[in-house]
Amino acid sequence: MTTRLRLQELLGPILIVIAFSYVVGLQSAQGLLIVQSTLALFVMVLALHVFVGNSGVLSFGHGAFAMFGAFASGIVTTPSNIKENSLQLQHLYPFLVNLNLGIYPSFVLAIAAGALVAGLSGLLLMRLNGLAAGIATFALLGVAYNIFFYNNRIGPGSQALLALPPFQFIEEPVVLTVIVMLAVYLFGISRAGRTLRATREDPLAAPALGISIMRVRWIAFTLSGAIAGLGGAMFAHVAGTVQVQDYYLPYTFMTLSMLIIGGGASLWGATVGTLLVTGIGQILLMMEQQKPILGIVVHIPNGTRAIVIALSLVVMLLWRSEGVTQGREFKIGMPKLRK
Amino acid sequence: MIQAILDAVSLGGVYALAALGLGLVFGVMRLVNFAHAELITVASYTLVMTHQFPLVVSIVLSVVVASLMALIMELVAYRRLRGSNPATMLIVSFGVSVLLQKVYELVFGALPRSASVATGLTGAFTVGGVSITTASVVTIVLAVVILLAMGYLIERTKLGLQLRAAASDFQTARLLGVRSNRLIASAFVISGALAAVVAFVNVVGNPQVDPRFGLDITILALVGIVVGGMNSLRGSALGGFIVGAVLSLLNVILGNGRVYAYSWMFVIVIVILLVRPGGILSKFATKERV
Numbered sequence: 001m002t003t004r005l006r007l008q009e010l011l012g013p014i015l016i017v018i019a020f021s022y023v024v025g026l027q028s029a030q031g032l033l034i035v036q037s038t039l040a041l042f043v044m045v046l047a048l049h050v051f052v053g054n055s056g057v058l059s060f061g062h063g064a065f066a067m068f069g070a071f072a073s074g075i076v077t078t079p080s081n082i083k084e085n086s087l088q089l090q091h092l093y094p095f096l097v098n099l100n101l102g103i104y105p106s107f108v109l110a111i112a113a114g115a116l117v118a119g120l121s122g123l124l125l126m127r128l129n130g131l132a133a134g135i136a137t138f139a140l141l142g143v144a145y146n147i148f149f150y151n152n153r154i155g156p157g158s159q160a161l162l163a164l165p166p167f168q169f170i171e172e173p174v175v176l177t178v179i180v181m182l183a184v185y186l187f188g189i190s191r192a193g194r195t196l197r198a199t200r201e202d203p204l205a206a207p208a209l210g211i212s213i214m215r216v217r218w219i220a221f222t223l224s225g226a227i228a229g230l231g232g233a234m235f236a237h238v239a240g241t242v243q244v245q246d247y248y249l250p251y252t253f254m255t256l257s258m259l260i261i262g263g264g265a266s267l268w269g270a271t272v273g274t275l276l277v278t279g280i281g282q283i284l285l286m287m288e289q290q291k292p293i294l295g296i297v298v299h300i301p302n303g304t305r306a307i308v309i310a311l312s313l314v315v316m317l318l319w320r321s322e323g324v325t326q327g328r329e330f331k332i333g334m335p336k337l338r339k
Numbered sequence: 340m341i342q343a344i345l346d347a348v349s350l351g352g353v354y355a356l357a358a359l360g361l362g363l364v365f366g367v368m369r370l371v372n373f374a375h376a377e378l379i380t381v382a383s384y385t386l387v388m389t390h391q392f393p394l395v396v397s398i399v400l401s402v403v404v405a406s407l408m409a410l411i412m413e414l415v416a417y418r419r420l421r422g423s424n425p426a427t428m429l430i431v432s433f434g435v436s437v438l439l440q441k442v443y444e445l446v447f448g449a450l451p452r453s454a455s456v457a458t459g460l461t462g463a464f465t466v467g468g469v470s471i472t473t474a475s476v477v478t479i480v481l482a483v484v485i486l487l488a489m490g491y492l493i494e495r496t497k498l499g500l501q502l503r504a505a506a507s508d509f510q511t512a513r514l515l516g517v518r519s520n521r522l523i524a525s526a527f528v529i530s531g532a533l534a535a536v537v538a539f540v541n542v543v544g545n546p547q548v549d550p551r552f553g554l555d556i557t558i559l560a561l562v563g564i565v566v567g568g569m570n571s572l573r574g575s576a577l578g579g580f581i582v583g584a585v586l587s588l589l590n591v592i593l594g595n596g597r598v599y600a601y602s603w604m605f606v607i608v609i610v611i612l613l614v615r616p617g618g619i620l621s622k623f624a625t626k627e628r629v
Contacts, residue, residue, distance in 0.1 A: 058429065124613055131371060131425050132616045135565045139605035142558070146605075150598040253437050260430060303445045310438035317431045318419050 010185045012330030013271040014178055017042070020275060025170045032170060034282065036238040039173040042274040044231035044255045046184045046267075051224035052256075053264035054193060055217050056200035057129070060252055061121070061137030064144035065225040066232025067247040068117050069110035071148060073233035074161045074242040076101040076109060088159035091152040103165050107176070107233055114229020115222050117144075122221040126214050129203075141252065148244040160243035167237055176234060180227055185267050192219050197265075257313040263323025268330040273323065277309060284308055341469050343591045349475040351584035352482025353540050357560035358579025359489060360533035362572050366506030367526045369425045370417055371561060373432040377439035378405045378531050379553030382538035384447060387548050390454035397456070402535040409531030413524060421523075436554075443550035451547035456539075478540050485536055486576065493572055498525060506572060559586065562608050568618025578618065582608075 017039075025035035044066055052059055075083075075092075076099050083089050083097045101109065121140055128136050149158050167173055187193045196216045199206040207213060236242035254277075262273020284305035287298045316323065357375070364372045385401040392400075416435055420428050463472045493499035501522050504512040513519050537556065542548065560579050567578020585607065589600040611619065 124609065128612060128616055131429065131569070132565060132612050134371075134429055135562060136609050136612050138558070139562065139608050143602045143605045146599060146601045250437075253433065256430065257434070301445065303441060306441040307438060307445065310434050310441060313434040314416060314431055314438060317427060317434065318416065321423065321427050 005189055006329070008332060009268070009329040010182070012332070013268050014181055016275075017177060017181070017271060018174060021170060021174050033238065034278070035170060036167055036173050037235065038274065038278045039177045040231060040234035040238050041255060041258065041278075042231075042270070043177055043180050043234055044228055044251075045258045045262075045270045045274050046180050047224040047227035047231055048255055048259045049224075049264060049267065049270040050184055050187060050227060051217075051220045052259065053266070053270070054188065054196045054200065054220055057217065058134040059137040059221075060134060060256075061125070061140035062224065062228045062255070063247045063249075063252040064121075064141045065114040065118050065228035066235070066251070067144050067148055067244065068113040069229025069232035070236040070242045070247060071155045071161075071244075072113040072229070073103075073106040073110040074164050074236050075099075075155060077103055077106045077165055077237075078161055078163050082163045088152070088156045089161075092155075093153050096154070103167075103237060107230055110229045110233035111226045112229070114232070115226035118225020118228070119218075119222040122218045122225070126217045126221055141248070145244060145248050155244075158244065160241050161236075162241050164237055164240045164242065166240040173234060173238075176230070180230065181267065183223075184227070184270075187220070187223060188267065192216055196220050254309075257309060260323055261313060261316045263325035263327045265322070265327030266325055266329045269323050269325040269327060271330075272325050276324065277312075280312070281305055281309060342471060342475070343588070345471060345475045345479065347584040347587035349478035349482070350587040351580040351582075352479055352486070353537055354556065354560050354563055354579040354583030355576045356482055356485060356533050356579070357537045357556050358563040358567065358582075359486070359572065359576045360530035360537070361557070361560055362564045362567075362569070362575025363502065363526045363530050363533075365564060365569055365575070366502060366572060367509065367523050368417065368421055368428075369509075370420070370428045370432060371425065371564075372412075372417075372530070373429065373557065373561070374412060374436040374439060375530065375534060375560070376551075376553035376557035377436055377443070378409055378534035379538045379541070379556065380439075380443060380548070380550065381405055381408050382531075382535035383542050383548045383552050384443070384452065385535075386456050386539060386542045387452050387454045387546060390456050394456075398535070398539060401538060402532050405535040405538070406528045406531035409527040409534070410524060413527040418523075421519075440550045440554075447548075447550065449550060451549040453546045453548065456542050456546055474540075474544055477543075481536065481540065485533070489533075489576075492529075498522075502526060503572065506570060559583070559604075562605070564618075566608055566611050566618060568620035570617065571620055574618050574620035577620065581619075 021035045021039065025032045044062070047065070048059070048062055051057070051062070075096050080098060080100050083092060125133065125136050125140065148155055151157065155161070195206070195211050199211060199213045199216060203213065232247060235246070258273040258277045259270055260273070261277060262271065263269025283293060284300065286293055287300045288302050288305060290297055290299050320326065357379070361372060361375050364370055382401040382405040385404045386397055389397040389400055412435060416431060417428070420431060463470050465471070493502060501512065501517045504515070505517060505522055534553070538553070541552070541556065559582050563579035563582040564575040565578065566581060567576070568574030582604065586600060586604050589603055590597045593600055593603070
């Protein structure tokens with residue numbers, strides 16, 4: 001992670017993400033779906049990077065912000081006539097039934113929802129440190145899951161919302177993702193971002209220099225909550241459905257793995273981790289489905305994919321706890337030797 | 340009413356056992372072992388798969404399997420992480436937990452396996468006009484016996500002394516001649532055995548074992564050790580008991596709102612953490628706060 005704007009660090013990952021999107025997305029309808037869901041997960045990984053990567057404090061709570069974003073966006077983009085007639089939405093608050101927004105205004109709402117929940121809960125949670133913070137954010141996820149699962153006045157409860165408008169073009173998620181990457185990078189080199197990393201490196205020296213740890217963490221937490229809200233909403237509009245289980249432990253585990261495997265401390269690490277895990281996952285999926293890879297059919301039993309991804313997270317942490325990129329930013333050419 | 344109190348005490352007892360298992364391992368190596376859930380699950384699978392054997396054999400097998408698995412976890416994964424940042428270790432154990440869940444799914448299938456284990460314990464009996472379930476009484480008795488045994492082990496034996504010493508300051512304990520490898524390995528074995536006891540009680544109540552069987556109880560026990568105070572074994576057990584008992588009582592008090600019992604529970608936890616970040620039994624309340 002760096003302290004000033006270096007164009008290649010920003011443009012490198014952006015160009016790679018765009019190239020990946022078009023190369024894979026224009027292959028087939030399935031390729032397009034893969035790109036859209038990868039980008040939606042990537043936005044969530046970026047949200048985690050903003051907070052976890054910069055502050056060094058673990059958060060299991062970002063699934064909660066994604067949940068709020070997804071349901072905020074999902075409820076307002078589901079057409080009113082469907083909300084009136086569907087059985088699982090019959091207890092919905094009347095104003096939610098009548099409220100109808102387009103997909104983009106709904107993203108603004110999702111961002112606001114994520115930021116609001118993160119901002120308010122952050123006022124309390126950011127006072128905690130270390131393991132207590134990890135457990136408390138976990139509790140936040142548990143509360144959000146519990147509420148959305150049982151409360152059918154604000155959503156479908158344990159059922160799914162089924163009639164969300166999906167993305168029409170590949171450009172939509174790509175543009176959103178690039179905007180988020182820009183915001184994340186600019187935050188990283190901003191005063192708040194640099195200060196936050198200082199608190200990560202030395203939580204005793206930073207306050208001695210007049211830094212309020214709680215304040216800079218709160219700023220990052222709120223920003224990352226906003227991004228997580230957007231990521232959750234994007235994830236919902238890939239398949240056009242949203243269900244509370246989609247944002248619970250497997251989602252949290254998947255996005256945290258992507259961040260850690262790549263290297264949480266840099267934008268480049270978040271990018272590499274997401275693409276790497278997606279790539280390995282897809283290859284293993286093709287093996288499970290007995291599809292040829294470069295003309296060769298390798299068959300592995302169903303369920304191997306999830307095992308390999310979990311295993312690679314464990315191995316990565318045992319072998320290189322800083323991730324594949326070791327927290328470095330994108331750079332062309334040979335790494336310079338120090339001194 | 341009496342049944343409600345008995346339920347609260349028995350659930351609290353189970354959670355205290357689970358929390359003690361987590362607390363033992365945390366004490367010796369600062370590891371929050373999320374994969375404790377999978378120890379409970381594997382012991383439960385063992386009980387269900389061996390239900391045709393005599394009960395005692397089945398229980399012994401489940402204890403052996405869970406302890407062995409705990410030992411393997413320590414040797415293969417956690418040993419390399421000693422002294423790492425607790426947050427890193429937490430994520431690793433999270434990974435191990437998901438990994439094992441997926442392995443169980445591959446081996447046993449995603450659907451629940453069930454078999455009636457210890458059918459004698461499922462009934463109810465009446466004392467002075469009050470109906471009481473056998474399972475709650477057995478659970479309480481079992482929890483009390485095991486907690487007393489653990490109390491004896493921890494307070495009166497050499498191993499227990501070493502465990503307590505390690506929990507309060509691992510480096511100093513090593514300097515004073517405590518063998519770290521053996522101590523950590525025994526903490527894992529004991530925590531595996533405790534997981535098997537928790538598994539037994541749970542399987543008797545609900546013999547539908549699936550790959551995520553141990554997850555809920557471990558999450559709540561984990562919350563328990565944080566609430567009680569992670570730096571002492573007594574605190575862990577107390578925290579587990581509080582979580583189980585409060586949850587059980589919330590279920591009764593909230594009536595129709597009982598579906599939100601978890602939310603209230605978690606809110607209580609967050610408040611406790613804010614007031615006493617080191618847990619209820621901690622003496623230094625400001626250390627973990629910024």
